[in-house]
Amino acid sequence: MKILASLITMLAATAFLLAAEPDLHRGKPDIWGVWLGTGGYPDIDPRYRNTPWPTVEFTAWGAAESKRLTTPETPDECMPYGPHAYMAGGSLFPFEIVKATKGLVLLYEPSPVPRRIYYDGRKHPEDIDPTWLGHSVGRWDGETLIVDTVGTNGRGRPLNGYLSGAINSKTDDTPRLPVSDRLHMVERIRLVGRAEYLEDEITIDDPKTYTRSFTVKHYWQRRPDLEVLEYFCADNRRPEAEGHTGSKP
């Protein structure tokens, strides 16, 4: 009888273990929670200051696209970002990194779409349906999450003038930095500064837009005191002439 009970217990335990989802997050660095980019704090410790975007060399297509996006008529204020602008490291909006069953989800306050990074072992699909943020797969290399992104639709909002170095320009007429549908973005995300800062080394390879690839490092500070709030953009549209978030209807 005792043997039977032990057997049943063992079978039940085995069934439970087989049924349980593997915990992708066990033993991984504590990157969870709310983070705010350091870009808006000139006095931040220089070790955690965003590196400036380099002076890029556009292809003909990239130059035309950047110029198009710099005009006030385009594009729409409320459209999603490209993945590089999602990770721009500015200080106006926090994002939250949340554990998901198949990887992680980034919830960036001003974005209408979450960013999903899968690290359940999958690869990019052979034939990717394009999306605003593209398809991101990651793998942990020790304490660093290496993320590979392709499959963008090339219509995401660009990096804006302030982050691309236009800090002295009151008219913000410096180039927007777009990415195309041929973007290949590789990121190395890790905790630094006693786990109080998050570093993302971003390499952008986009031969349709830029003549060569380039790398920047962006930083976020851990901000448990902040919440990621609701942001529904298309709620208070104004005519173009009335203000700087004016939009064409």
Place this chain on the structure above:
Amino acid sequence: MRDLRRLLFLALAVVMLSGGSAWAHHSFAMFDLEKEVTLEGVVKEFPWKNPHVWLHILTPDGKGGTTEWGLEMGTTGMLTRTGWKRSMLKEGDKVTVVLNPLKDGAPNGRLVRVTLPNGSVMGPGGAPPPPKS
């Protein structure tokens, strides 16, 4: 006074440097950022909505009527993180505002700061204060 001006300049610089999307899309060129206009008026509406919150006030037009000024601020989240609550202003409240006017002379502007009926001075919303170390 010089310190105050420096502080305000820094506050504006922080907003402009912050790399926020909402400030980024369209040029600041329609506003005269070198010019600050001070107005007293009463609140007409304070739509707590995005992409940006606007404060609408009525000021005397000198002819017995009023002029409505629309003043652009940051997003609801930016305002929340810099100490604002929707309930801080209601229709009919008397306020003093400082703004960067539109260059074309129309009665709209970018809010620089507003003095609330209780005397506290609030900004247009921007990056939150850094964490206390």
